[in-house]
Amino acid sequence: MVRAVQKxxxxxxxxxxxxxxxxxxxxxxxxxxxxxxxxxxxxxxxTFFAHFRDKExxxxxxxxxxxxxxxARAGAGxxxxxxxxxxxALEPYHGFLASERYVFDIALRYSxxxxxxxxxxxxxxxxxxxxxVAGWIARSGGFRRDVPPDLLAEGVQAFAIQSLSLxxxxxxxxxxxxxxxxxxxxxxxxxxxxxxxx
Amino acid sequence: MVRAVQKxxxxxxxxxxxxxxxxxxxxxxxxxxxxxxxxxxxxxxxTFFAHFRDKExxxxxxxxxxxxxxxARAGAGxxxxxxxxxxxALEPYHGFLASERYVFDIALRYSxxxxxxxxxxxxxxxxxxxxxVAGWIARSGGFRRDVPPDLLAEGVQAFAIQSLSLxxxxxxxxxxxxxxxxxxxxxxxxxxxxxxxx
DNA sequence: GCGAAAAAATGACCGTGGTCAGTAAGAAAT
DNA sequence: ATTTCTTACTGACCACGGTCATTTTTTCGC
Numbered sequence: 154m155v156r157a158v159q160k161x162x163x164x165x166x167x168x169x170x171x172x173x174x175x176x177x178x179x180x181x182x183x184x185x186x187x188x189x190x191x192x193x194x195x196x197x198x199x200t201f202f203a204h205f206r207d208k209e210x211x212x213x214x215x216x217x218x219x220x221x222x223x224x225a226r227a228g229a230g231x232x233x234x235x236x237x238x239x240x241x242a243l244e245p246y247h248g249f250l251a252s253e254r255y256v257f258d259i260a261l262r263y264s265x266x267x268x269x270x271x272x273x274x275x276x277x278x279x280x281x282x283x284x285x286v287a288g289w290i291a292r293s294g295g296f297r298r299d300v301p302p303d304l305l306a307e308g309v310q311a312f313a314i315q316s317l318s319l320x321x322x323x324x325x326x327x328x329x330x331x332x333x334x335x336x337x338x339x340x341x342x343x344x345x346x347x348x349x350x351x
Numbered sequence: 352m353v354r355a356v357q358k359x360x361x362x363x364x365x366x367x368x369x370x371x372x373x374x375x376x377x378x379x380x381x382x383x384x385x386x387x388x389x390x391x392x393x394x395x396x397x398t399f400f401a402h403f404r405d406k407e408x409x410x411x412x413x414x415x416x417x418x419x420x421x422x423a424r425a426g427a428g429x430x431x432x433x434x435x436x437x438x439x440a441l442e443p444y445h446g447f448l449a450s451e452r453y454v455f456d457i458a459l460r461y462s463x464x465x466x467x468x469x470x471x472x473x474x475x476x477x478x479x480x481x482x483x484v485a486g487w488i489a490r491s492g493g494f495r496r497d498v499p500p501d502l503l504a505e506g507v508q509a510f511a512i513q514s515l516s517l518x519x520x521x522x523x524x525x526x527x528x529x530x531x532x533x534x535x536x537x538x539x540x541x542x543x544x545x546x547x548x549x
Numbered sequence: 550g551c552g553a554a555a556a557a558a559t560g561a562c563c564g565t566g567g568t569c570a571g572t573a574a575g576a577a578a579t
Numbered sequence: 580a581t582t583t584c585t586t587a588c589t590g591a592c593c594a595c596g597g598t599c600a601t602t603t604t605t606t607c608g609c
Contacts, residue, residue: 156576156577156585156586157576158586159574159575159576159586159587161574161575161586161587161588162586162587165587165588186564186565186566187565187566187567188564188565188566196588196589197588197589197590198566198567198589198590199567199568199569199588199589199590200587200588200589201567202566202567202568203586203587203588207566207567208565208566208567258456258460261459261516262456264516264520265516265517265519265520276520297543299538299543299544299545300538300543304534304535304538305538307513307535308510308513308535308538308539310513311509311510311512311513311535312506312509314509314512314513314516315505315506315508315509315512318459318462318463318512319463321463322462322463322474336502337502337505337506337509340497340498340502340503340506341506341539344543345495345497345498345542345543346497347497354555354556354605354606354607355606356556357556357557357604357605357606358605359556359557359558359604359605360556360557363557363558384594384595384596385595385596385597386594386595386596394558394559395558395559395560396559396560396596396597397558397559397560397597397598397599398557398558398559399597400596400597400598401556401557401558405596405597406595406596406597
């Protein structure tokens with residue numbers, strides 16, 4: 154016999170999330186302490202872990218929610234008709250991933266489902282992003298047609314991650330994220346040009 | 352007046368690394384505890400942190416050493432002349448990255464230099480890999496020539512990371528790593544085929 | 550050799566994520 | 580109402596990475 158979830162449960166969880174969001178807004182994601190969250194919510198430490206597997210599970214929830222919101226706004230806009238328009242359309246989404254090293258790390262770690270038969274919110278959001286981009290590619294006219302749109306979209310994600318990785322890295326900081334991304338996408342998404350000399 | 356490094360220093364550091372490697376060989380990377388390392392080496396905990404900034408600095412050293420060794424073996428072999436040969440040549444390198452989730456995470460986090468004007472061993476190894484692949488592409492005949500080889504090589508790295516990410520993920524486990532990698536590289540490295548129907 | 554200065558090593562201590570046996574609160578059964 | 584069963588909550592406790600004032604060892608000028 155499975156009972157309905159108690160009202161109290163939902164209240165407690167909501168309060169934990171609320172407090173966490175406020176703390177993140179003030180100090181950023183990396184600075185979040187579980188002890189501060191429970192203190193702010195007025196519950197014991199153990200309660201936190203009754204609601205979230207671990208600290209990162211809360212992080213996944215917070216970060217994927219923000220990503221999903223930004224992705225939804227991108228999806229509501231017009232279909233981008235070229236590489237530059239696509240980069241611009243995805244900028245808020247990628248900008249958030251680039252905002253904090255910790256955010257990028259968590260996003261990457263949870264971008265795949267954590268366990269068999271369980272697709273977390275982060276994995277869902279990443280998949281939604283691929284689906285959105287694939288739709289753009291299929292509908293727009295300017296992209297190469299010898300590769301299926303969803304494979305191209307997966308590549309866009311791969312290049313985005315590569316660009317962001319290098320953005321966090323001193324070695325290649327000379328070239329900004331969007332500029333690097335542009336070089337990748339021109340080569341990946343457009344019909345090929347003539348062979349280079351040499 | 353800057354003094355030479357003491358013999359003792361090198362001995363202690365070598366012993367720490369040695370013990371750590373033995374523990375990793377037995378229990379894997381994720382299970383390594385600093386306290387076990389110092390106990391095995393017969394030194395105090397503080398000594399460890401006099402030799403390594405933190406636990407991950409040791410991890411970077413261990414993991415990048417293994418990666419570099421595998422990369423060197425790949426570089427000693429013949430130049431691969433196509434997508435399948437390239438995947439096969441890089442398999443030991445990628446296989447190690449896929450061997451443990453923790454290894455993959457550390458490798459990614461340190462694949463870029465940590466600080467300005469300091470290129471860590473992991474970043475160096477990743478760069479060496481790109482250089483090696485770029486050389487293969489430039490020397491071999493079968494790849495597209497409308498994009499410079501080093502950009503193509505960076506793309507190979509991006510697709511490898513994408514494939515490995517998805518390998519750790521339940522959602523896409525249906526398709527094995529090398530098979531997925533192959534689809535990406537055919538689209539990325541080869542001259543384009545005719546447009547798909549539809 | 551000897552004394553001073555630098556380098557290396559020590560271990561008690563701290564912060565923080567995470568656990569778990571025990572308790573309280575809520576929802577059914579009587 | 581009272582008992583029973585389930586779910587939610589508690590907080591002392593542990594694990595483990597990391598710090599730092601202090602002590603030991605080494606090096607170097609004399």
